[in-house]
Amino acid sequence: MATSRTSSNDAVAFIGVGSSAITRASDRGIHALALDAAIAAIADAGLERDDIDGYVGAPGATNAGAVHSDGGDEITARTLVESLGITKLAFSVDAHKGFATDMVILGAQALRSKSCKYVLGVRALYRLPDIAYATVAAENAYGIDQFRVPFGATAAGARFASRAQAYLHRSGATRRDLYNVVALARRHARLNPLAIWRDRDVSLDDYLAAPMVASPLGRFDCDMPVCGAAAFVMTTARNMPAITHAPAYLAGTAGWQRPLEIFDNANRTRADIDCWQIYDGFSLMIFEWLERLGWCEADAGWKFIKDGHAERDGRLPLNTFGGSLGEGRMHGIGHLREAILQASGRAGARQLPKASNCLVQVGTFDFSSLLVLSATP
Amino acid sequence: MASDANHAHNFGHRPRPVATDSTRPFWTAALANDLSLPRCAKCDVIYYPPPPRCPRCLGDRFDWISLSRRGRIAGMTTVHLATIPGVEPPFTMVEIELVEQKGLILTTLLTSEKSAQASVGDPVILEFTEPDPRGVAYPQARATAEVQP
Ligand SMILES: [Zn+2]
Numbered sequence: 297m298a299t300s301r302t303s304s305n306d307a308v309a310f311i312g313v314g315s316s317a318i319t320r321a322s323d324r325g326i327h328a329l330a331l332d333a334a335i336a337a338i339a340d341a342g343l344e345r346d347d348i349d350g351y352v353g354a355p356g357a358t359n360a361g362a363v364h365s366d367g368g369d370e371i372t373a374r375t376l377v378e379s380l381g382i383t384k385l386a387f388s389v390d391a392h393k394g395f396a397t398d399m400v401i402l403g404a405q406a407l408r409s410k411s412c413k414y415v416l417g418v419r420a421l422y423r424l425p426d427i428a429y430a431t432v433a434a435e436n437a438y439g440i441d442q443f444r445v446p447f448g449a450t451a452a453g454a455r456f457a458s459r460a461q462a463y464l465h466r467s468g469a470t471r472r473d474l475y476n477v478v479a480l481a482r483r484h485a486r487l488n489p490l491a492i493w494r495d496r497d498v499s500l501d502d503y504l505a506a507p508m509v510a511s512p513l514g515r516f517d518c519d520m521p522v523c524g525a526a527a528f529v530m531t532t533a534r535n536m537p538a539i540t541h542a543p544a545y546l547a548g549t550a551g552w553q554r555p556l557e558i559f560d561n562a563n564r565t566r567a568d569i570d571c572w573q574i575y576d577g578f579s580l581m582i583f584e585w586l587e588r589l590g591w592c593e594a595d596a597g598w599k600f601i602k603d604g605h606a607e608r609d610g611r612l613p614l615n616t617f618g619g620s621l622g623e624g625r626m627h628g629i630g631h632l633r634e635a636i637l638q639a640s641g642r643a644g645a646r647q648l649p650k651a652s653n654c655l656v657q658v659g660t661f662d663f664s665s666l667l668v669l670s671a672t673p
Numbered sequence: 674m675a676s677d678a679n680h681a682h683n684f685g686h687r688p689r690p691v692a693t694d695s696t697r698p699f700w701t702a703a704l705a706n707d708l709s710l711p712r713c714a715k716c717d718v719i720y721y722p723p724p725p726r727c728p729r730c731l732g733d734r735f736d737w738i739s740l741s742r743r744g745r746i747a748g749m750t751t752v753h754l755a756t757i758p759g760v761e762p763p764f765t766m767v768e769i770e771l772v773e774q775k776g777l778i779l780t781t782l783l784t785s786e787k788s789a790q791a792s793v794g795d796p797v798i799l800e801f802t803e804p805d806p807r808g809v810a811y812p813q814a815r816a817t818a819e820v821q822p
Contacts, residue, residue, distance in 0.1 A: 360756060430756050434688050442690030443722040446811055448766045449780045451756035458748035458768050458780075465793035510766075511751040 305534040307673035308404045309543035310636045312341025316420075318490045318524035318624050326422035327379065329525040330371045334380055334418050337527035342539040343414060348529070350412030351377055351388035352399040354419055358627060359521065360432045360451035369422045371525075376418060387411040395575075395658040396628040397665040401549050403530050413535045419629035420525035429521055453518055453578050457510035459661070460580040464512055467595035469583070471512050475503045476601045477579040478516045478621055484608070485618025487646040492522055492624040517579040522624035526633050533673065544639035545673045547653065552664035555588060555657075562668035564653055566590060571638060571648055572612060572655035573631035575664070576619040582606075584661055608648065616646050628658030632667075639669040687759040689807050695725045698737045703801045703810040708742045710777075711735035721771075721779050742799040743817075744769040747778060749793060767814050769797055784813045791816050 314336025316329040338345055355370040357363075366372045373388045387406045391398045396419050403415035423429060430452045437445040449455045464470060482498055485491035498516055506515040536543070548562025559565055566589075574585050583597030591612060592600045600606065606614035617623055617634040624630075637643040638651035652671040657664060692700050699722075702709035712719045713727035714734040726733045748768035755762050765783040770776070781799065783791060791797075798817045801810040 428755070430754050432688060432757060435686075436691050437688040438691045439693075440722060441688075442692065442696060444780065445688045446690060446757065447780050447782055448752055448757045448760065448764065452752050452754045454750050454752050454756070454766050455780070457750035457752070458766060461750055462748040462768075462793050508751070508753045508763075510753070513750075 304673055305532065306408055307533040308407055308530055308546040309533060309536060309673075310528055310530055310546070310640070310669070311537065311539055311543050312337040312339070312343070312529035313527070313633050313636050314338070314340055315490055315526045315633065316524050318492055318522050318626065320492060320520060320522055320624070321423060321425070322523035324523075325367065326369060326371050326420050326523070326525070327367045327375065329422070329523060330376055330418050330420040330527075331379060333420070333525035333527035334376065334416060337529050338416065341414070341529035341531075342537045343529065345380055345382055346384060347414050347537075348380075348382050348416045349384050349386045350403065350406050350415035351382070351385060352403045352406075352415060352417045353390040354392075354394040354396065354399050355390050356393045357422070358393075359429050361427045361429050363424065363427065363433070369424050371418070371420045385412075387415070395665060396632040397549070397656060397658040397667050400528075400530070400546065400632065400667055401665060404546055404549070407530060407532050413531060415530045416527060417530065418525060418527040419627065421521070421625060421627055422523045423521040452510045453513060454510045456578045456580065456660070457513045459584075460512050460578070463580060463583065463595070467598060469598035471504065471514075472500065473598035473602060474512065474517055474579045475500055476598070477576070477582050478503060480601060480606055481576065481615060481619045481621035484614075484616050484646075485622030488617045488623055490524075491618045491622050492520060493618065493622045513578055513580070516621070519577050519620035519625040522626065524624065524626055526626060526629040528632065528636060541642055542640045542671070544636045544669045544671065547668040547670040547673075550666045552659060552662070552666075555664075555666055556590065558589075558655065558666045558668060562653075562670070564668055564670075568653045569612065569655050569668070570650045570653050571614070571616060572657070573615055573617070573619075573635050575628055575631060575658045575660075576615060576621050577625070577627075577660075579621060581660070582614065585657055588661075589655075589657075613648055616643070616648060631656050631658055635667070635669045639671050641671065685759055686805070686807070687757060687809075687811065689809055696723045699723055700809065702737070702739070703812065704804055704808075706801045706810075708740045708799055708812070709737045710740060712738050719774050719777055721777060740771060740773050744771040744779070744797055744799070744814075746783075746791060746793050746795045746797060746814075749783065749791065765791070767791075767797065769799065769814055779812065781812045781814050784815055
């Protein structure tokens, strides 16, 4: 995907973004929220809905108590496309358990293969009333779950909490270092009007006094489930509409098994990266990816945060919209939205002085994908 | 994650493992307090959970072997939400690295009375519960004084 292998007309660009409101509970259903975000993104791209001929989604609800109901806690391509009144689709796919970054990779492939010209991507999350969000609602455990669900491994972030305990044990970091991640997220969320924790700083005392969820992760180490949706529109340079704002370009992509290839694939070096949006469903994840992508030695990611390198004026500003820990549990579409806005110079009060190359990683240590978004192709 | 700790469950008992031919020997041996896992007949690598094929050679010939049930805590967490029907929080989930093979990890619950004091690196022994009314014996871990090599 390096520019040397791609003619400039094939450069993939993000031309629109949109978001619904994000709230902890919502009487407006997931379907309405997804439409809010989609309509806003299409308008931001300067397009009409009839221009949209491609769609990518990642509808999966990821909590243990999910009921996986279309229009309940998930929204599928079929339902959303029909209710948007779109009739000229040439390509549409739901990446069942994919991430926002995977949606981008799929959309880019569809554009490059000329399956379509304008791809709409939508990701929506919803916290249903009258269910136990984190409780496995199944009488039987099938498949791989027979070795996980009866032991609690799939709920409340237990498998990540177990990794976090091992990390603290071997690295010398403590819960105060996890707090540093949470406090950073809250500081950055101050500048994000959508964030549920906007203007809600948390003191160390408050953090330590909050209920434990799965030790060593307390309530504030876990992103808060929310109701909300965000959307984007992609095209290629060849089909660029007359938009009044700058686009952001997709410089490159990588998968989690070979994450360091993100730099070569994007035709960028590590030193070119100005900021990054790293998935933070649980606070510890930040340390893991700082280390894995080579910004820190193994087991030293906590020092990077403690020393202030991830602040807005630091070496590598991190999750400048507050991350999931500050904005709410948007499952990575918030990270993508922020990278698009930063790289296109449209992040408003959050705009970094230098954000030409933004790295986005969404997913877990064992299933994830990465992007670099850039101001230039 | 939400903190709906006190929300009513749909079911009052632990989710019941539904075996296939790849996993049934594990659950059958469990009824005799025997930790039996598949070892690839070609690679000599032991797997948990039992896979349909060896991920290394893609062969499907396994020897089911009895293990010592001993290991060390590689990771652990005490969960304070009611995430598993039939298991009262708080409970401690542990990832046990079994002595027979580096990286052979089994995720289970720690049941010893001193589980709150347990820490990463501590030795444990795996045991199986008495079969529940639906005939399932679940593995669980108990802290021990020392690991036998
Ligand atoms: Zn083999």
